[in-house]
Amino acid sequence: MTTVLLAILLGAAFGFALDRVGATNPGYIIRMLNLTDLHLMKTILTGIGVASILLFGGLLLGLVDPGHLSVKTAYYGVFLGGLLLGVGFAVAGYCPGTGLTAMATGRIDAVFFVLGGLVGAGAYMLAYGGIAGTDLFTKIAGGDATLAPVAGTDYPSILGAMSGEWLGLAIGVALIVVAWVLPARLGDGRTMSAPAE
Amino acid sequence: MTSWQQVPLPWKAGGLLLGLVFFAAVLLVKPIGVSTQFVIFDGILWDAVDASVVVPSEEAKSGFTSPNAYLDKSGGKYAKSVANPLNYGFVFVIAMMAGALMSALLRGGVPKSERAMPQVWRANFGDSVWRRYAATFIAGFLVLFGARLAGGCTSGHMMSGMMQTSLSGYMFAAGAFLAGIPLAVYLFSKEG
Incomplete structure (x- = not known):
């Protein structure tokens, strides 16, 4: 029951945050991807950076249970799937999470996105049996690899001689620096800093 | 001075908020993910029209099995979620939609x-x-x-x-x- 309560609290916080940062607005996502307005890119990079610093800082201080990490497997299909997702992401301005939340805020095009998504996920369920044994799923770097080893976990890593925690902290800081120096826009015209809605 | 009511939030405030949520999820439970739940929802619909799609099994690690190779993957872990929709991942996504709706209502909704x-x-x-x-x-x-x-x-x-x-x-x-x-x-x- 506690987990369901946490699911409600964390899920609601995530949905609220997605809407507040503008990610439920496909216009902002499209204008990030066509490089005319990088506001959302700066937000996302800062978000990953902050989360990374808190996570690895917390791990170093013993405040975070390393067992809560969950590193996904690396295989060729990850990249190919990323490419496919990128195509739809650009056309619609939605990804799975922002499509569902946009639908909840009353966007009708998002309803069609979610319906297409349910059909796409269903097609994958049916296709999986036929592609499961292929090279698409050949693991890379031992599978569920991190960049460097993290204490208390047995994930394989690429850079064995380094501390995963300190690398995670450094990457977190680097992402925030990139967010800081990235211009809000590359082209000319309006930006999101003007009230856009 | 920018108000917390501004949407989108300034990138620093927005990034901080997003980062805190992603960290809180790992600290308290596990990393955030969404797309699996499209499969679970499909599975629930499919199971509703054809009850043989997800069946209890003592041999499966999760306690459930499916003739569909994807639902049956990793010891039937998706099959189990289809059989018990009140699980963390599925409730998380429903709550996520409710949270976005709440935020949208507080800012006056999406313009027509x-x-x-x-x-x-x-x-x-x-x-x-x-x-x-x-x-x-x-x-x-x-x-x-x-x-x-x-x-x-x-x-x-x-x-x-x-x-x-x-x-x-x-x-x-x-x-x-x-x-x-x-x-x-x-x-x-x-x-x-």
């Missing part, structure tokens, strides 16, 4: 002119709503097929993955932006 399509779409492809709906339907298909092939989406792979320094998170983000940026630059030449 924006509900069918964003301005940048209108500027490049005109006012036809059915063109937009057809395009987002096909895009949704590609996004979820791609996310399932990759084993995660923007939340699970990119945000949660990169924050944990996962190799797979970087591979996924590289693919998504390598395809997404050139295509968006090509499709949306008028800013809107």
